[in-house]
Amino acid sequence: MFLITCPYCGTRDQSEFSNAGEAHVARPANGEELTDEQWADFVFLRNNPKGLFAERWVHTAGCRRFFNMLRNTATDEILAVYEIGAKPPKVTTVEPATPSGEAPIGSGNDAVKVMRPEEPK
Amino acid sequence: MWRNPEPKPGYDAVVIGGGGHGLATAYYLAKEHGMTNIAVIEKGWIGGGNSGRNTTIIRSNYLFDESAAIYNHALQLWTTLGRELNYNIMMSHRGVLNLAHDEGEGRGLKRRVEANRLNGVDSEWLDAKQVKEFCPVINISQDIRYPVLGATLQRSGGTNRHDAVVWGYARACSAMGVDIIQQCEVTGIKTAKGAVTGVETTRGFIKTPKVACVTAGHTSVIASMLDIKLPIQSHPLQALVSEPIKPLVPCVIMSNAVHVYCSQSDKGELVIGAGIDAHTSYTQRGSMDIIEHQMASLCELLPPVARLRMMRQWGGIVDTCPDASPIISKTPVKGFYINGGWGTGGWKATPGSGHVFAWTVAKDDPHPIAAPFALDRFHSGALVAEHGAAAVAH
Numbered sequence: 483m484f485l486i487t488c489p490y491c492g493t494r495d496q497s498e499f500s501n502a503g504e505a506h507v508a509r510p511a512n513g514e515e516l517t518d519e520q521w522a523d524f525v526f527l528r529n530n531p532k533g534l535f536a537e538r539w540v541h542t543a544g545c546r547r548f549f550n551m552l553r554n555t556a557t558d559e560i561l562a563v564y565e566i567g568a569k570p571p572k573v574t575t576v577e578p579a580t581p582s583g584e585a586p587i588g589s590g591n592d593a594v595k596v597m598r599p600e601e602p603k
Numbered sequence: 604m605w606r607n608p609e610p611k612p613g614y615d616a617v618v619i620g621g622g623g624h625g626l627a628t629a630y631y632l633a634k635e636h637g638m639t640n641i642a643v644i645e646k647g648w649i650g651g652g653n654s655g656r657n658t659t660i661i662r663s664n665y666l667f668d669e670s671a672a673i674y675n676h677a678l679q680l681w682t683t684l685g686r687e688l689n690y691n692i693m694m695s696h697r698g699v700l701n702l703a704h705d706e707g708e709g710r711g712l713k714r715r716v717e718a719n720r721l722n723g724v725d726s727e728w729l730d731a732k733q734v735k736e737f738c739p740v741i742n743i744s745q746d747i748r749y750p751v752l753g754a755t756l757q758r759s760g761g762t763n764r765h766d767a768v769v770w771g772y773a774r775a776c777s778a779m780g781v782d783i784i785q786q787c788e789v790t791g792i793k794t795a796k797g798a799v800t801g802v803e804t805t806r807g808f809i810k811t812p813k814v815a816c817v818t819a820g821h822t823s824v825i826a827s828m829l830d831i832k833l834p835i836q837s838h839p840l841q842a843l844v845s846e847p848i849k850p851l852v853p854c855v856i857m858s859n860a861v862h863v864y865c866s867q868s869d870k871g872e873l874v875i876g877a878g879i880d881a882h883t884s885y886t887q888r889g890s891m892d893i894i895e896h897q898m899a900s901l902c903e904l905l906p907p908v909a910r911l912r913m914m915r916q917w918g919g920i921v922d923t924c925p926d927a928s929p930i931i932s933k934t935p936v937k938g939f940y941i942n943g944g945w946g947t948g949g950w951k952a953t954p955g956s957g958h959v960f961a962w963t964v965a966k967d968d969p970h971p972i973a974a975p976f977a978l979d980r981f982h983s984g985a986l987v988a989e990h991g992a993a994a995v996a997h
């Protein structure tokens with residue numbers, strides 16, 4: 483569970499919010515021209531990265547407005563909150579060194595040694 | 604128990620992921636398809652993923668024919684697996700109750716009982732009094748917020764011992780010549796002319812024409828190495844156990860509506876679980892509000908539990924699919940096969956999943972039971988929508 487800063491209300495408990503999936507997935511404008519495969523891509527296929535992810539949240543128990551968020555899914559570190567329609571800001575975060583690996587801090591995986599970023603590996 | 608070999612330069616097939624499903628896949632590849640020059644590559648230790656974190660509820664009372672076929676196939680294999688592996692997997696057919704708390708849900712569950720019977724899945728309806736007789740600790744008072752109106756019972760369902768399954772399969776694999784390579788992460792997959800040629804690992808390149816991806820929560824991560832986008836999302840799912848007590852819960856109790864499930868381990872701990880975190884994440888933790896909610900539900904269903912202390916809590920990363928059914932499939936890349944998307948409820952399928960996936964990999968042709976779970980169902984629309992039967996995440 484984490485604290486989320488709603489751009490309209492301020493910092494609140496995560497349980498006030500609902501997650502609304504990946505951000506920046508635009509509904510195809512030319513719907514009638516799409517093949518079944520292309521429709522399936524839009525309806526079902528989503529990025530699911532271990533690392534930086536842009537997603538939508540809605541402040542269900544607050545202002546009920548949607549907004550975008552950048553979060554590191556390997557650590558749950560929240561990197562930015564920005565308005566619907568805006569471009570994701572540039573951010574830096576510590577991603578796992580290997581694709582299935584764990585980040586040095588915050589992975590929640592007890593098998594991984596907790597290290598400060600400046601510590602030698 | 605099993606050899607700890609150095610990776611060879613090449614294998615006839617590489618299974619990525621040393622969980623129950625991966626080891627079962629390797630076991631049936633070796634045993635039924637004579638493919639013994641194969642390796643299981645595991646980034647941590649075998650069984651350290653969802654296999655070792657799950658609450659081992661086993662049942663096959665899903666709604667649709669396709670699901671009944673695969674989960675019942677698994678249930679049949681479970682009944683003799685201990686003997687087959689000569690390893691005590693502590694399989695206990697203690698029965699699984701799925702509770703109904705309102706008329707609509709009761710109708711849905713009764714429909715499922717009938718569908719189950721047509722598919723040869725043992726299933727029956729109990730009214731509230733019969734529920735109380737079968738499992739006396741359940742509170743069937745009409746005065747609680749969501750009274751228990753009845754339940755389905757699958758008597759052949761139950762639980763088993765996750766580590767024992769993993770270790771039993773691993774020992775049997777190793778004895779047949781399968782290399783189990785732990786502390787080795789697959790970091791890339793090499794292809795030439797649209798076909799797999801090998802895997803990059805943290806312990807060097809391994810040549811192979813067939814790669815079977817069985818990495819549960821990390822399925823999307825592996826698929827993205829080949830630019831394959833999947834309809835899978837990874838979420839934390841938690842469980843927790845109480846201090847050990849004398850026998851209190853004789854069966855598995857599950858409730859979709861109040862959203863909690865519970866069984867009692869042979870050590871006496873209550874094993875409790877319920878929901879995923881709604882956001883995607885690879886952090887094996889889970890949010891506090893989720894377990895707060897499920898414990899509130901459990902205290903109302905099983906009042907004595909309110910006095911118990913909880914001992915441990917943990918999380919795993921589950922790979923959920925939009926139709927709450929798995930993906931067992933060939934892919935656009937020749938020699939690359941996926942078995943994932945089992946989400947919150949794949950443990951029960953372990954032997955069946957490994958069995959039909961091994962066929963699919965060995966013959967490069969989907970096993971008839973696996974065929975409906977191919978990736979192209981998301982194009983054709985032939986989804987196997989099992990949210991009703993899979994709702995409480997287990």
Ligand SMILES: Cc1cc2nc3c(=O)[nH]c(=O)nc-3n(C[C@H](O)[C@H](O)[C@H](O)COP(=O)(O)OP(=O)(O)OC[C@H]3O[C@@H](n4cnc5c(N)ncnc54)[C@H](O)[C@@H]3O)c2cc1C
Pocket residue numbers: 581582619620621622623624625644645646647648649650651652653654655656657658659660661787788789790817818819820821825840841842876917918919920921945946947948949950951952996997
């Ligand atoms: C808390 C919890 C409770 C659950 N309860 C139930 C239940 O009651 N009943 C039920 O039927 N199901 C349950 N499940 C679901 C079930 O655990 C899973 O569906 C099932 O175990 C998946 O099996 P697996 O063997 O494929 O996964 P895992 O055991 O997770 O195996 C995948 C393996 O792949 C490895 N891996 C990942 N990336 C790489 C890489 N790049 N290179 C090498 N190896 C890699 C991982 O380390 C891991 O060991 C539960 C899950 C959780 C988390």
Ligand SMILES: [Zn+2]
Pocket residue numbers: 488489490491492541544545546547
């Ligand atoms: Zn708000």
